[in-house]
Amino acid sequence: MHVCGTHQDTLVKNGLDTLLKKCGIEIGQGPGCPVCVTTPKEIEEMLLLARKDVIVTSFGDMMNVPGEQFSLRSMKSEGCDVRMVYGIEDAVKIAVENPERGVVFMAVGFETTAPTTASTILNKPPDNFSILCCHRTIPPALRAIIEMGEIKIDGLIEPGHVSTIIGTKPYEFLSKKFGVPQVVTGFEPLDVLMGCWMLVKQIQKKEAKVENEYKRAVHYEGNVKAQKIMNVVFEPCDIKWRGFPIIKGSGLKLKQKFEKYDARVKYKEILNEIQDKEFHEPEGCRCGELLRGLISPFDCPLFGQVCTPDHPVGPCMVSIEGSCNIEYRYSDH
């Protein structure tokens, strides 16, 4: 299993998944798409803020994920002020330009993205700026998927750019405790083949350790400066992932001293409206099972029929890091 949309893109785009299957190696994408694992409730929180005259900002793919009735993009056509940004600094710029309006950035992403949020918060953005923190961390999710025991994982291809930040050390417990071989891997086709080769060699030798194929960008200790900045701003929290129950310690929340930038504190009264409400996956959508590695896109009856990139039902068809979107783009659906 791997947990990165860019790995999935490399595998499918270059036909490596089919090639490897012929050699007896099946690789599936687990919960490795930040947009996909963001929960329906987090999307509804953003939609609610958009309805209350707040300027809401988000990465492109997040805009198209359907909520119960609307997506952020469709809220825009309802007259709400929803803006797509390339990164958090663009959202801060919008806040500077609109001092009389509240501006919220939907902070999704794993450890690759979380330091960009942390650095921006430390840089004291204006008071009308805040974030809806949806950051999640990979190692606790990997632990959860192994402990749930729904699928047997012979080896893990670890995400290169998450590892750029956290290094290779945080994965070691998975090899020691659960005996899973792991290789931190880059994104070129040869990187991915190399990662598979290294995993197969470990399996053949009955070893279970963390190896690093992506040495040009990943060091054992990771980016220490980025980790320090993250630790100043965030603390771990328990958080639900789409398709999963609450995963202990797998989320990041702003520490209390930064709560003036926490949209859930700043707009508490507005968000209270949906605080105890449960939001469900779209009817018939099997994104949850896909994210747990139980099915492939072709196992979902909606895939390519009612669920397409133009009319996505679930987030895995929206995001270009989602398995369904990737499969749809490169396969003869």
Next chain:
Amino acid sequence: MLDVTHQIVCLAIPGKIVEIQKDHATVDYGDGTRRQVNISLVKVKKGDYVLVHAGFAIEVLSEKDAMETLDLFREMLSLEGDV
């Protein structure tokens, strides 16, 4: 190259630092695209290659390690059929 409408949340693109201005630097992506990038998460100098994600440089790329990886690729490809 940097498609905002479909920005991949975990994608990082390599580029070369051509000019440093305090917390930001101009990065050249090699195809004529140049962008201002925040460099507060890394220690860089002019001429370094960095990985850029969501407007931030997240790591400096090592040429030495890249060369070693190329050697390993050659080794893997020469062993075709062994695995």
